[in-house]
Amino acid sequence: MADFGTVGYGMGGGFADGAPGIPGKGSRKAPPGVFEEARLSFNRRAMSWYGIIAFLLLWQLAPYAGITDRDFIPPLSVVAAEALRLAVGGELFLHIASSCQRVLIGLFLAVLVAIPAAVLLAGFFPRVTRFLSPLLALLGNINPFALFPLFILLFGVGEGAKLAIIFWSSLFPILNFAIHGVQAVDPTYIKAARGMGADRPRIFWKVVIPGALPSIFTGFKMGATTAFLFLIAAEMLAANSGLGYLVHNASLNYFIPRIYVGVLGIAILGMGFTVLIDKAEKLVLGHKEEAKAG
């Protein structure tokens, strides 16, 4: 069915399709400007990499141009070679695995404590929450570093103290945001649900929890960021594996490229983790999409 109406409309597309001789079929299959579109969307996606690529290029070339000191900031290729050497030996994956394990356990414990506590406090005991919130603010301001001796006392020098540092540093963002999220649920929704005869557990699961979830996710992301921040610190204090240990050991031995391997490894790990959380958030909060844009 030759449809000549589309030819004029999709001139560019029809020709770019490589089938100028058969105007009808060619233009029907490929909507106008499809290549243009693809090129643009590729460009749009690639653009987010331009900055990083430029930065990495600069890193590689700066020592040769004499802008930076080769010994202090070795070119990227040297760092990459070192990473490769560590990866081939399997050592790198061991460090990554043990760092991941610590962060995941620490965060899991923090979530396990913070979210039920926050929902319980803010959802059922608003007065108690108000009473406790100055104390929570105070405790959240205490640096986990300063508590390290206490953690050693309570959990020993092994994994326990490190997990406690991660737990402590991620607990308060998660807790505070979750409390805030529950408090910020629109009372109209609760009233509406009650008016339609929903009982308490139903209101809780259908209104309060979904309403608080965006804030809970924000808190979780902040908690994860601080967890990664302090993971490295904890591993520098006392550990014999993990990316923090890798960096610490390298800096003690003045093995500069290895420091950067650790720094990059931590950055990539942190970014990957955030991407995963974002994906999970999108999956869970699909219904929130429009409200958030507004």
Place this chain on the structure above:
Amino acid sequence: MNPENSRAENGQGPLLRLFYKFGAIALFVLLWQLACAAGLAPETFVASPIVIAKTLWQYATDGSLYRHSVISLSRAFYGFLLAVAAGVPLGFLLGGWFRNFERVMGPLLYFLSQFNPFALFSVFLLLFGIGEFSKVAMIFWVSIWPMVHNAALGVRSVDPLHVKVARSLGTGKLRLLWKIVLPSSATYLFAGLRLAAGTAFFMLIPAEMMGASRGLGWLIINAQVNYQIPKLYTGTLAIVVFGMLMDAFFRLLERRVVVWKEAKCQP
């Protein structure tokens, strides 16, 4: 923590408000003291509040608290100031004006923000030496990111209609920035300031690990190494108090400056 809540219940008596504000902390301190007195918490690891208060008083009277505080505050202040000076313009650029700038620079800045300050520790030492600057650089590196993030959010929250109206009335670029963009994004900017200041204080301890010989962070680390537990808790308390005072100061400033807008509730 929750301005809306406290404002809504301002009608209650001042005594009750005081109770809500300090009750939990007082109770916590009391329980802590009782636990120490009952021997539940071993003295080698946990100092009782009375001992901490005594140590604090001793440091306050012999002037060492003042000496350490001044140096720490100036480090935190310079790091914070640099972070604000660099972070606000960067955030504004990211948030508006040039869309492509955000697309290109956004991921890079995010990538850089993941560079762990503790891991960069030795790099900072190598680059800047063990002087003041490496400490300031470390504080700067951590506290710039919340500032950038919030400034970008703030610019995005500006109502485009306001900008269009102002522009059609013939407002120049600088005036537009001063009259529309800054006031509209003020809540976010203040949130960024508070976060950046908080982070700056938080980073004092690790920053002063780097070959300092004075400062509250150094006090804590020195106490830790020598196992002087009361001193450790005293230094921690001082940093917490300074951090919270700073937070309160910025909240107050926000309320004074942003008089036309309800304060956003942010934990």
